[in-house]
Amino acid sequence: MTARNDPGTGDVTLFHTSQLDHLINMARENSLWYLLFGLACCGIELIQTGGPRADLMRFGAIPRASPRQADFMIVAGTLTYKMAERAKLLYDQMSEPKYVISMGSCANCGGLFQAAYSVCKGVDKVVPVDVYVPGCPPRPEALTEGLLRLQEIVRAEKWGLKRRPPKPEGVEIDRGATT
């Protein structure tokens, strides 16, 4: 199992941190909604992984069309430079915490079309990737394994150490003063 966050020495403000972490993460990992981002042939395999035989929805992973409603993004297919910009835009529109699964050779490294002039050699040139699923295209079982690895990553997250981001300097936030 991967431990993404090292157990540091942050203050323990939550009682039973580890059990609460476990509960929160169990809820989160079983309802990871993904942004449909099928670009090419891997998109067909993504659709089929959502099909009846290897069902992604039984893990709670529902496809969403909008990045605002998605927890993670499955980049399935060849990215051209033109599309890579849009992929970055969509990734930026997702809200934290967000993850990326890179599906297939083309999203991992440019794949079969690595020598082409217009192909971005891997989606990790524009967004940070959590799980790489190799294959051309990966079988539904392989993509399911990728989702399970992502669930492992989610399971290992620690919430007691997370803080609200600090207020930016020089900015007064008016929370509706009452006098």
Next chain:
Amino acid sequence: MTTDGIHERLKAVFGDDVGPLSEAKMDAFALVKKERIVEVCRFLKTEPGLELEFLEDETAVDWPKRNVIEIVYHLLSYRHRHGIVLKVELDRAAPVITTVETVWKTANWFEREIYDLFGVDFTGHPDLRRLLLPDDWVGHPLRKDYQDAGGWHGISSFRENPLVELRRLDEVRRAEAAKLNPPPPPSPPPAAPPAAGPAVPPAKA
């Protein structure tokens, strides 16, 4: 009517502006002089008995050794079930030709694609701009002398050899792990060889 028949009719009207029919290895083609291409196309489309109303494809071929760019027109007739291929040779240094968009509207996007990838200028085209590549792309990639631009908008086109990359990442990860858990001091006699091999597979896929 066979392709030979179409070519006979063409020769009868246009004479020397239409070259001889090539051998039918794939599709028999005829070279046309570039000044008469629009008239030839209009004739082929409207002449009763020929009526090649379908421009199946219009594409280009770059021949740097012959110093030409060829524009290739694949014409087809649904009504008479015959077809012919025409070719026009353009000077590679300044490839310009009149558009056939006035004859077949579908040539609009075909010629945009040729402009995008070969840099051929089509005079009279209503909307000549790039079709497939981003609008601010520099260069025409399907020319034989195109050099890779190194990326676009900050996305670099270089990718490290994965064997080199993974080995480097392994070293980095091992260094970080060693910093967190410092290894025990080595025993004085040359004892067992170090445990970890060079290719420790990472935990993630």
